[in-house]
Amino acid sequence: MLKPLAAFVLFLLSAPSFADECEANFKKSGNPLVMTTYSSAVTMPNLSTRDAQAQMRGILVAEKMDVLADDVEGGTLLVEQRQSDKARPIPTTVTVSEVAAGTRVEMSVKMERGVFSKVEQIRPYMCGLLAKLKGGKEGVAAAKKGAGASNNEATANxxxxxxxxxxxxxxxxxxxxxxxxxxxxxxxxxxxxxxxxxxxxxxxxxxxxxxxxxxxxxxxxxxxxxxxxxxxxxxxxxxxxxxxxxxxxxxxxxxxxxxxxxxxxxxxxxxxxxxx
CATH class of the missing domain: 2.40.50.140 (Nucleic acid-binding proteins)
Known part of the structure; x- marks a missing residue:
């Protein structure tokens, strides 16, 4: 009974740590006159790079983003918020890599020149997306679902x-x-x-x-x-x-x-x- 209990306690303790890690790694560079880039990263134990990337594809497509490129071998995923009358296309790049503690998942959002945004809005949004990553068997299942995800929503007239x-x-x-x-x-x-x-x-x-x-x-x-x-x-x-x-x-x-x-x-x- 001790081993399952210990695993459960570790799981509970890890949930807020991912949010804390994302907050700590959050960075902003550039400015609205040229280009603004927001980035952060988390490390996921018990998750392969391939499954991490597939999960992120599913997570971002659920946010109505379009997949532009998905290089599984290279560990890079490029998605984009669809352009509309009210919004410009916003590209988001996800990079996955192996590290000693597991798989590092880094997300970068680039705002074009003239697009103004606030850290107070971008940081919780990005960290909320990264917090949806799952490890273990649950992560493998989520990866299978996300691997073929695509935004098939038709555009307005x-x-x-x-x-x-x-x-x-x-x-x-x-x-x-x-x-x-x-x-x-x-x-x-x-x-x-x-x-x-x-x-x-x-x-x-x-x-x-x-x-x-x-x-x-x-x-x-x-x-x-x-x-x-x-x-x-x-x-x-x-x-x-x-x-x-x-x-x-x-x-x-x-x-x-x-x-x-x-x-x-x-x-x-x-x-x-x-x-x-």
Whole structure:
């Protein structure tokens, strides 16, 4: 009876220690004029690096974050808070590594230039996420659940021109990040049809997006000085829907991002349907 009791006492004592460790390791660097980085770390006994990373994936996806990269062998997970009309994308990096006491899990949140935040808000939020990590058999079970987690939540309806400019500005910073961020994500877009055409077995609807020279409000110097086209691909079984469409017509469509082509400056959505 002594061994189980001793283990239980140690478990109770360890719970607040993780919170204390996170608080003690919490750091802030940079400033809102350039970039602000918040970071902290905890050490988990009885937990492999692989299971720790899988758990963190599940924990962060539950917070409605998107997984951009999950390098299990390298011990790095990159997720991002999805961009919206009210919030910029906020990347979070998790790094796991083996240490003498177990597995060290470090989390880093980067705020872009111009984003103001308070330590009093960020610290309890980050430490609360790290506190959800579990060790032992419970940790293994949580890791299995988190390993395949992904944020499949569809985005709200938005204007196709606003979507085009969002993609252009993201590509202007890092074109590779566009596919990592958006591939497979569902969007509902509203805009006018420029062109309808056959594209292999599919039907391609090209939205009407003005050239930069035709835009009523020109991009600022630090914004993308190029246009990104938006195409929506319909499957052959959507022929009846496509035949009812007309160039110049305003439509609302839902589709999943297939790919962004930085050479052509076009983003394609696939499996498009008329939004209900």
């Amino acid at each position: 938005q204007d196709v021109f606003a979507f085009s400019r969002m993609i252009a500005n993201e590509a202007n910073k890092n074109a590779i990040a566009v596919n990592a961020r958006h591939k497979g994500r569902k969007y509902t877009l509203t805009g006018r049809i420029d062109t309808l055409m056959e594209d292999g077995e599919d039907y391609n609807l090209v939205f009407d997006i003005p050239e930069v020279s035709e835009m009523a409000i020109k991009p600022l110097p630090f914004q993308a000085q190029f246009r990104v086209g938006v195409s929506c691909l319909f499957r052959p079984n959507q022929l009846a829907t496509v035949l009812a469409l007309r160039e110049g017509q305003k439509v609302t469509l839902t589709g999943a991002v297939m790919k962004y082509d930085n050479f052509r400056k076009v983003i394609w959505l696939e499996n498009c349907t008329r939004a209900k």
